[in-house]
Structure formats: C-alpha cells, structure tokens
Amino acid sequence: MTARLLDADIAQYVAAHYQLEGELTRLPGYCDLNLRLQTQAGQQYIVKVAGEGEAPVYLDLQNQAMNHLAKGGLPVPQVLTDTQGRTLGEIADSTGERFPIRVLTYLPGQFYADLPKGQGFPTLWQQLGEFMGRLDKGLSDFRHPGLNRYLDWDLAFGLEVCRDKLAALEGDRRKLVEGFLLQYQTQVKPFLSKLPAGPIHNDANDYNLLVNDLANPSQISGLIDFGDMCFSQLVNELAITCTYAMLDQRDPVAVIGTIAKGYHSQRALSEDELKALPYLICLRLCVSVCNSAHAIRQTPDNDYLLISARPVWQALEQFKQLDLAVIGFNLVAELLGIAQGGRSKASLLASRQSHFSRTLSLSYQEPLKIVRGRGAYLFDEQGRDYLDMVNNVCHVGHCHPKVVAAAQQQMAQLNTNTRYLHDNLVSYGEKLLGYFPDKLSVCFLVNSGSEANELAFRMARCASQSRELLVVDGAYHGNTNACIDASPYKFDGPGGEGAPAHVHKVMLPDPYRGSYAGYGIDTGQQYAADIQRVLADLNWQDKKPGAYICESVQGVAGQIVMPQGYLASVYEQVRAAGGICIADEVQIGFGRVGEAMWGFETQQVVPDIVTLGKPIGNGHPMAAVITSREVADAFVTGMEYFNTFGGNPVSCAIGQAVLEVIEEQQLQAHAKRTGDYMQAKLNDMANEFELIGDVRGLGLFIGVELVTDRDSKAPATAHTKTLIEHFKAQRILLSTEGPFNNILKIKPPMVFGLPEADRFLDTLRSGLKGLGQ
Known part of the structure; x- marks a missing residue:
C-alpha cells in the first residue's frame, strides 16, 4: 500500500532519478499518491505513485x-523522463513492495470545483466546450493498446453498470434511475455503437479541470488525471463534461447548449450525437449515483460519498421534469440548422391525396404533422408540444420507455406464432385473466378491437345457436363487415344501408338527452325495458337472441355513462331468452x-364475453377476447381457430409491460383522482357558462355536452367546432363526439395529471369567453 511510503523515501528517489530536489506536499487523490514538489528555484512538479493494482500498460x-x-x-x-530515459519507474516501500512512480509537469490554475456554486459562467462554458473539442480532435490519431479496456465509468457500459448496482438503491430513487435507464435503453442504446468513437479523456470532472481565475473565470487553464482514458463514443466525452459543469446550476439545459456549441466549433457533432447527448448526460448521472450507492453499502460511514451524491440527485430530479428528446432536437436545430420532421406538410398532403383513399380523414382545418410523442404530449415537426386529450390508445403514455423496451428486447430475440410453446403467451394470459372475475377464464389474442368483436360474434353464435344480434342505438363496434353491421353509428350514418335483418336496435340509455333522465335504478329499469320489445318480436318469429353487445360506457354515441342497474336488467332478460x-x-x-379496472364492473355485472383493444398494447396492434369456459368450449366445432399474429411473443411482451406500468404507476387510482377533479371543476364552470349543458364521465373518460339552450338542449355544434380550433391554437388536441358533434371528448393518456387538467380548464374558460359566453 502506498501509505507505507515515506515522503523522505520519495524525495530521495526523485533526487536520484530525476535530479530534482525540493519540498514535497501531499495532495488529495482517489487511487494514486500525489505530491507537489517545489524546488528551491521555484519550479513545481507533480510526483505520482500509482496505487495497488495499476497495470503499467495503463500508466503508459x-x-x-x-x-x-x-x-x-x-x-x-x-511526463518527464528519468536519468535512464524512462517515463515510468518503480519505488519500493519498507517491506520491499514496489510501486510505479512518475513525475509530471505542474499546471497552474484553480480547480473548477472551487468556483462559486449556482453562478452562471457562459464564457467559461463555451471555452470548456472548445477545450474538450480540441482535446478529442487532438486524440483522433492517437492509438495505444491500453485504450481497449473495460471501465465502470465508460458510458458505453453505463446501462449494464447501473443494472448491476441498482440493488443498492431503494424506493423512489431506484424508480427515478430506472426511468432514465429505460429512456436511454430505448432511445440511444440501439444505435450507440454507430456513433463516432475514439480515444477520450473520459473524466472532465470539476476536480480535474483547472480555470485561470476563481473571481473572474474566462478560460480553462488545464486538464489533469488521465486515469480513466478509454476508447469510446466521442459524444460520451461531451456528455461527461456537461454533466459536471451543470451540477448546482439553475438552468442545466443552458449549460449543455453552451458547452455543446463550443465543442461543436472544434469537433463537428452529428445529428445523432446531439440527439443522444441529453440521454447520455442522464446516464452519467445514473452511473454516478449507482456507483456511490454501491460504495456506501461497502463503507457506510463514508460521509464524502453522501455529500458528493447530493447535487447529482438534484440534477436527476431536474431532468425528470424535462423532455430529453426536445433538448436534443433543439440542439440539432441550433447547431446544425436542421428542422425536425422531414417532408413538408404540403408534400405529404399531396401524396396522401394521390395515393390514399379520400375516406382517410385528417383532423383540423390546418392539419398537424406529428413526429414524436411522450407521456401525454405529442410534438410537431417544429418541436412544439401538444397536450393530447383524445388518444386513449397510448394508454400509459406515448412511447412509454418500459413498453418500448419490452418490444425491442423481444423483437431482437424471437417473433413467431402460437403454434409453438412460449413463456410470453402463457405468462401474459395468466396475468391478464387475473384482472377478471373467475367465470371469465379463457383468453383469445387478436390484433384489433374490430377483430375482437367479430370473433366475439362468432363465439356467441356458436354458444347460443342464433345469429340475431341486439345492439344499442348510436353504438360503434369496429370496421369489419360484421362490426359495421353491428354499428348503428355506421349503418344509420352517411353511406350506411340501415340495419341488416339479423341486427336489432335497442334504446340508447342516455340519462341527459334520452327519453328518461337521471342515473338511478329506476331510470336504468326504464331503459332496460326496451329490450322486451325486441325479445317479443323475435319470439313472435320463433327466434331467440344470439347476443347483446354494449359498450360498458358509450363512446361515439356521446361519452355516455349509463344509469345504474341498466346492464344488470338487460343481461338478465337476454340470458333468460337464451x-x-x-x-x-x-x-x-x-x-x-x-373506480374499476373494467367498465362493466361499474354496473355490477359479469358478461359472458369481454372484448379488449386500443389501450391493451399502448399503440401496438393487439386485442383480446375474454370469455367463460362454457362459451369457449361451444366454439370448439372442429374448425380450427388460428391467428397469424394474435398472441405472438412481441405482442405479449408489450401487453405484459402495459399491465406492469398500470400497476407500478397506479394509473387506475390516478385516473379517478384526476377525473374527479376535472368533473368538479367543469361542473363549477357550468354554473358560469350556459353553453355547458352537461358534464358526465367516469375517471379519464369524460364528455362535456355543449348546447345553445339548456331547456331545449339544442346542440351547439358550430360553437363546439370553434372551440376545438381554439384548443388546437393553444396546442391542446381535442375532438368531438355524439350524433351532433357537440360533445367535447376527453379521453387522454392515463398519465394526464392535474397540471394538464388545469391547462385544459384555463383554455376552455378562455375559449368560452371568446364565444361571448
């Protein structure tokens, strides 16, 4: 151990081998024993004695x-050469153990770490970036066998290092780090190896950088400690530099931008490097806290580790509130002058009109070009954010890193079909069925909600031996032939041909605009009584119902919550008729x-068949049919049911990840809290604005019906259309619903929270005032 070396022995060695004499002063060091040598002539040098285990190849x-x-x-x-022409010698301690020893020139300056905390130094940051760019450019033609090594601090291995040491973190801190690791894994790791690589210093921290003046710093006067050098992606150098410079700064993004600009002026950065930079900075922060936590477990009394980790945790909390992709896009735009988004909107629109059907509609008078999503937000080609309040498909948030990672990992291993045994299919099926009543114990996996409903019709026909189908007026169940036949919204709408002979409409249980008002049991019974009309007609024709299908909360019919007892009464009647x-x-x-995982639970019923889609895969095309063993067995007719893509390993991995996120982030409870808050505020607003005729919904499935007259309930269709454009102008995406398109449809990603709710409410208020309300 270097601790056994005496200063007198080191002085004697240096005098003998370097012809240098003077006073030695010990300096702080991580592994090496460092001493400053000051000669009588006023010259200064650094003597470095390597710690135990330092291989000579790395010192060389x-x-x-x-x-x-x-x-x-x-x-x-x-590095000075000794009297024998060597840059590396050996010194022995009192026991005869030998240690590598070197003598280096001394660099004047003050440690960057001693600069006043929290103060901005834009000139210095620019110069720091330029310095590190020059350094990497200067190393571009340097080669050495010691460069090719594994280091815990090499960001190329940062993900693996953090995963190995995550066990040292607990609770919210562990979740915070895991979130950043998932973002890095999905957004950078797949293409990291394609980024330019070369020798890097790899440790431009605030104790290795020297500045010219602490009072008025304007220049980096030196860089020391090359002990972490390695061959890695060059942008990792910039990421590490930015990481330490931005600690304890109020605006870390400004620090990153200034340093990157300086670096880019010396070594040009690519678009991919700039996009990766924010993720790599956060990865370096994660590596730092994981290594610290691991070290603290081994040396729990080490206060230094706790103190040094504090600003790193603060930085992670800061970046949790930021969109790393937007930071990258902005760097690309600023440094490279490249606007995001590819082809112009005009070009895309012309191509759509030439090569796609005119039935393929677009939202808004001026269509949006959306290029990216994150959480409850979408981003256009200019990087502008839009609060998404209508996309219930990306259930746990756009591009949720855990879901993306699950897809990437499984896609890289295998994607086949259900003719082979695979853990993913069985594991996902077991987990999904665990959310249902025991009666619903059989799962079929398909590709879309439409396909799920069509399969449900087939199964119901086998179980009931009848194809007669009862549907709710105004409902929509999908876009296949069978689903269009089951959707009054389509067959009674433009281009529709009316109900087929085997399809029978029943009254829409609408407590606001329907024949019976209110949400109580009595109202539910009144609407359910309409079933008898259809059942009696079928009985007169010597027929029986095959199936009754109903959305558990009505969607396109108008975001309608049905009165209590409605489904219980209907189910009883339908089942009694077979x-x-x-x-x-x-x-x-x-x-x-x-208040529940499934809408049918709010009506206290258990269906025979449940169809799932949209949110099940967070945007990935998958769906499911859940049914009883009795119905599933009735479907076994000798005709095989096979679905090429349904239940493939990738889809199952995605579905499993979605369920895990719902649990981990407690999104069901979150939906109730946020939805209750919004409805309370909307009802308060209805007391102020006559245009709001009704507010209804459950959780984050809410409808706001707008009327020009509350007594007649005349739909305010034109006003609603104007409001939708107003929301778009304020970068909030909404749509309309209902037969008169006068209902604001609110069904955002489930990560939509109170800040987003307040933004919506403020914008609605300003829009209503703009309408003269």
Missing part, C-alpha cells in the same frame, strides 16, 4: 496520451374509469 497509456496532446499545444501535464352478453371494453378498459 496516460503518459503517452499527455505527451501527445502537449505537443499539440493543449495545457495538460507532460342469448349471450358481450361487454365491449375496447375504448374504456384497463382502469380508465378509475
């Missing part, structure tokens, strides 16, 4: 790299209603 790497850079004019230490009851949960399943 440092020596040659420093001398290589010094020749290029960079202020880094130079029919099967289907709950369409394609829009509102997976906790959106807040």
